[in-house]
Amino acid sequence: MAAAPVWSVDPRTGKPREQVADEATAEEVDRAVRRAYAVRSALADRTVRAAFLRAAADLLDATSEHAIEAADAETALGPVRLTGELARTSAQLRAFAEVVDEGAFLDIRIDHADPKRTPPWPDMRRWKVSLGVVAVYAASNFPFAFSVPGGDTASALAAGCPVVVKAHPDHPATSEICASVLRRAAAQVGLPEDVLILVHGFEAGVELVKHPLISAAGFTGSVRGGRALFDAAAARPAPIPFHGELGSLNPVVITEAAAAERSEQIGAGLAGSMTLGEGQFCTKPGFVLAPVGDAGDRLLTALTTAVSETEPGVMLDHRMRDAFVGGVEERAALPGVDAPITPGAGGEHTVSAGFLTLPAELLTSAGEHDLLLEECFGPVTVVARYTSSEEITSVLSRLPGNLTATLHLADSEADGSKPGAAELLAELTPLAGRVLVNGWPTGVAVAPAQQHGGPYPATTSTSTSVGATAIERWLRPVSYQSTPAALLPPELRDENALGLPRRVDDRREG
Structure with a gap:
């Protein structure tokens, strides 16, 4: 049977642009993994690894015009957004080069023999070593930062692990360009090009996670797809770590005092955050608890004004567009749900932004409205109007795990002198890996203290996929006695x- 072709598709028209590659067969995946496995010792030298990451960053910058043009044609994310994302990606590569140079990630601990202890201590020396070949599953919504040259790949290479990337079907041409950059960077510093290998196809992704020479996997995508791969990783004869980012509602709580103090600012900020990138950010605020009353009404008026000024946009592909339109229709049809601005189809190939509202009381117990507590990928958010702190607590207790949780306070609440703010922060903390105060979750700083990961289903592990400590996912400790x-x-x-x-x-x- 001939391999299925992989086409680059223009999401603005739904028409194929060019054939990029063929889907990898099981035999081709096997060869790819074995090639990567064969060169794993080449990454042992930390100096060469750091030079490789810096060379990759430089070459990615040098190829930026070509890469951004291809990514825009395949994702419709726009040159401005993609220029910033590519810059973030090359900066991320350089940041991991610094991590490798410093060496603290090795977590070296030496305890000399001490015969005077009871019981006596032998000489013990501990550090961390690379796991082996890592499978990376590229994301749809970040063709650079969470795809072929993105954080999973950069951190795995920094840890000394060869990487086999399963390209996302929404941007195969961009993936090929980026893979070529990484392979050229490897050759430039004297490494085998096979420290990074790219494969295409759904079945290739399934074969990859099952391959006995794959030691760990990183995934960014849907709950359904990620959970299937997670289960496959756990069902192997030798289970492997699966670091998956699956889905997140990213709740926002707005206190009554905050709404009274700056309703227009919060409403406009919420609109900007939930429509950014056509609502296709993993950190989009998809659920909001806002107060009933005049202050809450003014906030919704500001949200309505800001969202109504947002032009219809193109989503990453027509499958996602159809899922968004269908998901909105199902949610809007629930009893008690209103749509001040109805989100949905904006045209033949576009979607329009909007939001849904309902009384928070409808979410305090299990029922048909639980659908509103699931992520809807696209430019929509749900605003639940609460009447008391007890309703806030009740609704929050029913939320799944998230990447982020946000609390908006008034200035008078931020100094801790009034009751309530600290309690709300404490209620939000178990729900997310990153808790924000008076900000918006879209925009993830590549900082050492960053935590991009949270309780399930946000992620399948407690690690971060952004920031210096992302390298820890691909290491294991070893002690010599x-x-x-x-x-x-x-x-x-x-x-x-x-x-x-x-x-x-x-x-x-x-």
Whole structure:
């Protein structure tokens, strides 16, 4: 049977642009993984790894015009958005190069033998080593930052793991360009190109997670697709870590005092955040608790005005567009739900933004309105109007896990002198990996303290996919006990010739 062709499609028209590749067969996936596995030792040198990541960033910047043109043609995200995303991606590669250079991620700990302890301690030396070949599943909504050259790939390569990427079907041409950049960067610093291999096709993704030489996987996508791969990873004869980002509602709580203080500002900010990128950000605020009363009414008026000024836009593909339109129609048909601005089809290929409202009371117990507590991918949010703090608590207790949770307070509440703010923050903390105050969740800083991950179904693990600590997903600790110095890795020897940060006899060095 001939391999199925992979086409690049223009989401603005729904028409194919060009054939990019063929879907990989099971045999081709097997060969790809084995090629990556065969070169894993080439990434052992941290100096070369860091040089590779910097070279990849430089080449990606040099290819930016071509890459952005291809990505816009395949995603309709626009040159401005894509220019910023590509810059973020190359900066992320350079940031991981710095992580590799510093070496703190190795978490080196040395405890010398102590016969005076009861019981006595042997000589113990611990560090972290790479897991092996990593499978990365590219995201639809970020063709650079969460795809072939994105955070999963960058952090895995930084950890010393070769990567096999399953391209997303929404941007195969962009994926090929980015894979070529990474492979050229590898060759430029003397590494085998097969430290990064790209495959296409749904079945290729299934075969990849089942392959016995794959040691871990990173995924960004839907709950349905991610859960299927997660279950496959767990069902293997030797289960592997599966770090999946699946879906998130990203709740927002607006206090009555905050609405009274700046209703127009909050309404406009909410509109900007929930329509950004046609509502296709994983951190889109998809559920809002706002007060009943004059202040809440003014907030909704501001939200209505801002959303009504948003032009219809193109989603990443027509399948997502159809799912959005159908999801909105199903939600809007529920009893007690109003649509001040009805979201849905904006034209043959576009969608229009909007929002739905209902009394929060309808969400305090299980029922048909639970659909409103599930993510609807696209430019829509749900505003539940509460009448008391008890209703807020009741609704929050029923929410699933999220990437983010946001609290909007008035200035008079922010200093902690009045009751309520600290309690709300405490209620939001178990729901998300990142908790914001008086901000909006769209926009994820690539910072060392970042946490982009949360309780299920936001993610399948407690790790982050953004920031320096994302590297920890692809490492495992190993201890050497009573091992002769000459046999130890250089990083674990007493002289510390590499000048690495470490803890020796429970004291920090370097």
